[in-house]
Amino acid sequence: MVAIVDYGAGNIFSVKNALDYLGYENKLTDKKEDLEKAQAIILPGVGAFPWAMNMLKLSGLVDTIKEQAQIKPFLGICLGMQLLFEKGYEFEECSGLGLIPGYVDKIIEPDLVIPHMGWNKLVYNHDCPLFNGLTDNEYVYFVHSYKAFCDDENLYAYCEYGGRVPALVSDGKYIYGAQFHPEKSGKTGLKILENFVKLAEEVR
Amino acid sequence: MLAKRIIPCLDVRDGKVVKGVNFEGIKEVGDPVECAYEYNLQGADEIVFYDITASHEGRGVMLDVVRNAAKKVFVPLTVGGGIKTVEDIRETLRAGADKVSVNSQAVQNPQLIKDGADIFGCQCICVGVDAKKVADNKWTVYINGGRIDMHIDLIDWVKKCEQLGAGEICLNSIDTDGVRGGFDLPMLKAVCSAVKIPVIASGGAGKLGDFAEAFLETDCSAALAASLFHFKELTVQQVKEDCRSKGIIVR
Numbered sequence: 001m002v003a004i005v006d007y008g009a010g011n012i013f014s015v016k017n018a019l020d021y022l023g024y025e026n027k028l029t030d031k032k033e034d035l036e037k038a039q040a041i042i043l044p045g046v047g048a049f050p051w052a053m054n055m056l057k058l059s060g061l062v063d064t065i066k067e068q069a070q071i072k073p074f075l076g077i078c079l080g081m082q083l084l085f086e087k088g089y090e091f092e093e094c095s096g097l098g099l100i101p102g103y104v105d106k107i108i109e110p111d112l113v114i115p116h117m118g119w120n121k122l123v124y125n126h127d128c129p130l131f132n133g134l135t136d137n138e139y140v141y142f143v144h145s146y147k148a149f150c151d152d153e154n155l156y157a158y159c160e161y162g163g164r165v166p167a168l169v170s171d172g173k174y175i176y177g178a179q180f181h182p183e184k185s186g187k188t189g190l191k192i193l194e195n196f197v198k199l200a201e202e203v204r
Numbered sequence: 205m206l207a208k209r210i211i212p213c214l215d216v217r218d219g220k221v222v223k224g225v226n227f228e229g230i231k232e233v234g235d236p237v238e239c240a241y242e243y244n245l246q247g248a249d250e251i252v253f254y255d256i257t258a259s260h261e262g263r264g265v266m267l268d269v270v271r272n273a274a275k276k277v278f279v280p281l282t283v284g285g286g287i288k289t290v291e292d293i294r295e296t297l298r299a300g301a302d303k304v305s306v307n308s309q310a311v312q313n314p315q316l317i318k319d320g321a322d323i324f325g326c327q328c329i330c331v332g333v334d335a336k337k338v339a340d341n342k343w344t345v346y347i348n349g350g351r352i353d354m355h356i357d358l359i360d361w362v363k364k365c366e367q368l369g370a371g372e373i374c375l376n377s378i379d380t381d382g383v384r385g386g387f388d389l390p391m392l393k394a395v396c397s398a399v400k401i402p403v404i405a406s407g408g409a410g411k412l413g414d415f416a417e418a419f420l421e422t423d424c425s426a427a428l429a430a431s432l433f434h435f436k437e438l439t440v441q442q443v444k445e446d447c448r449s450k451g452i453i454v455r
Contacts, residue, residue, distance in 0.1 A: 013274070013300060014274060014278075017274050017275045017276075018278055020275065021276060021278070046325075113400050113401060115325075115371070117206075117327050117371065117372075118207065118209060118402070118425065119206060119209065119455045120205070120207065121205070139455035141279070141280060160205060161205070183278060185278070185279075186279050186455075187278075189278060190278060
């Protein structure tokens with residue numbers, strides 16, 4: 001079972017729809033036991049960093065998430081990816097989950113439209129099992145105004161929008177973060193989700 | 205670089221895709237969820253459901269359409285037509301839409317754009333604008349499906365929409381709509397240079413090359429068409445191949 005963390009800040013239904021469509025058992029949940037039982041965990045998120053972090057704290061799941069992300073595949077999506085970092089600077093400085101080194105701050109591109117919204121091409125930086133079966137010409141769907149600032153070793157794919165925008169980050173073990181929405185990225189996104197769930201099968 | 209988007213639009217009445225928006229001679233052409241799924245397979249970058257139902261019951265039917273489409277179509281979904289309040293926006297997004305498109309209601313109540321953007325984020329508020337030429341490089345804004353001239357200058361209006369927090373503008377030219385002679389390039393150019401937010405070209409696509417022409421001649425981010433795709437005269441894939449062959453970045 002894949003647990004989709006339901007902490008009141010997310011596009012949880014589209015993630016659930018995508019997993020249902022792929023035929024993977026999944027559960028929207030805010031319960032510690034479900035995260036412990038799950039083979040993999042997805043942390044969605046839409047909204048502002050401090051607000052979402054606060055919602056996550058109120059759900060009482062922060063410690064469970066930090067612990068479970070070390071032992072089973074874990075995927076943060078959009079704001080859920082941003083929360084993986086140490087700090088965010090949306091409106092105010094706010095601590096994140098601290099699972100991947102780095103921080104999240106505003107995209108500053110005076111000549112470009114912000115939010116970065118639309119289909120952009122993935123540029124691969126390191127090999128990653130989530131890219132299995134993808135070509136060199138894959139587009140995914142983004143909607144965001146803030147981006148991650150992280151080390152090259154954690155940056156697995158990016159896209160070009162003025163500068164580099166981190167698209168897929170990882171700790172190199174179980175933790176992944178997608179700035180784009182795989183659940184809205186057509187067959188490319190579904191393939192990435194499928195690859196992620198398959199990791200869980202390998203772990204078992 | 206963002207890819208240019210090709211967006212098929214489905215006009216929906218009482219849960220069925222229809223064609224002939226001027227209410228006389230409307231014919232049903234299919235099930236919206238099936239049509240959306242087909243467009244998704246063809247490579248549509250986004251799908252717009254435009255609700256032309258007037259009744260309150262119709263809204264519920266439309267939300268079911270969105271709910272069902274969201275279960276099998278994994279690209280952004282936009283819903284337009286009949287969205288009057290923040291509550292309507294909330295319901296539509298909860299049903300699975302990623303964006304809403306507001307048109308007449310935004311002209312009559314611009315605060316709807318601001319409230320929607322403040323609560324749900326500007327990325328989910330698209331403002332649909334119907335406009336018609338009154339003089340060279342001058343257009344006015346119409347409401348109610350192009351029936352009522354509001355005597356508001358188009359350029360002033362789109363700038364105001366941007367200020368209020370609109371995430372994008374879907375610009376429909378009444379002059380070229382249905383004529384099938386290509387998008388309204390002068391109007392598109394004027395709007396694209398007036399605002400920074402993305403502009404979707406709408407109204408006038410009649411043949412394959414019209415899409416690439418709009419992307420090459422103007423700064424529009426996307427192009428939308430309904431009947432051309434409905435009647436299978438062209439597929440989204442064919443349009444994209446044509447664009448790609450002319451050096452335009454598409455997905």
